Amino acid sequence: MSAAERAFADSGGIRLTVLGADIVQIAHLRSGAQELAGIATARGWPLPRCGGVTPAARGVALSVRPGRWLLLSAPGSPGEAAAGWQAACARSGVAVDLSSALAVVHVAGPAVREVLARGCRLDLAPEVFRPGAAAATIMAQVGVILAALPEGVLLLTPSTTARHFREWLSLSALPFGLVPQADATVALLSGDPVK
Numbered sequence: 001m002s003a004a005e006r007a008f009a010d011s012g013g014i015r016l017t018v019l020g021a022d023i024v025q026i027a028h029l030r031s032g033a034q035e036l037a038g039i040a041t042a043r044g045w046p047l048p049r050c051g052g053v054t055p056a057a058r059g060v061a062l063s064v065r066p067g068r069w070l071l072l073s074a075p076g077s078p079g080e081a082a083a084g085w086q087a088a089c090a091r092s093g094v095a096v097d098l099s100s101a102l103a104v105v106h107v108a109g110p111a112v113r114e115v116l117a118r119g120c121r122l123d124l125a126p127e128v129f130r131p132g133a134a135a136a137t138i139m140a141q142v143g144v145i146l147a148a149l150p151e152g153v154l155l156l157t158p159s160t161t162a163r164h165f166r167e168w169l170s171l172s173a174l175p176f177g178l179v180p181q182a183d184a185t186v187a188l189l190s191g192d193p194v195k
Contacts (some may be wrong), residue, residue, distance in 0.1 A: 013177025014109040021186040032092025053147040103162030108152025140168040
């Protein structure tokens with residue numbers, strides 16, 4: 001362990017939390033962009049620009065593709081969140097449930113960006129990848145969506161490769177003092193009590 005790695009380990013390490021979440025992707029139809037944005041805002045979900053993440057009433061919203069947003073909230077009954085969104089935006093957009101397709105991990109700590117940079121092709125320096133930024137990339141040979149939050153980084157990866165990705169992340173964080181956290185829900189990110 002290098003001196004720098006030892007210093008990070010002594011200062012609290014890397015906190016890794018697997019988050020339970022309902023994940024709904026919404027997308028606007030050709031002429032429905034403004035109407036969909038209005039519906040989302042009225043429901044407490046301000047939609048970020050492409051490449052951004054914003055806190056919402058009960059979770060976070062992020063976008064890494066033009067005209068599409070991922071809405072992460074605490075898990076409920078299967079399909080309920082997507083059905084609610086589809087009913088609300090049927091004239092201006094579509095909603096798809098991706099809860100089973102993606103796994104969500106939150107990592108935080110003083111060396112989190114250094115750990116992620118070991119397998120990431122993006123420049124994760126705080127002055128480049130600032131809180132509020134989101135991007136899709138490859139990490140540890142796996143497709144990953146990253147969202148920089150004021151406290152840590154949110155990572156979404158396909159469920160089929162989630163175990164491999166978490167193992168890589170855990171091994172990469174070990175020299176910095178890995179501190180696994182109890183599983184929680186995405187409500188943790190919005191300040192709601194952990195469920």
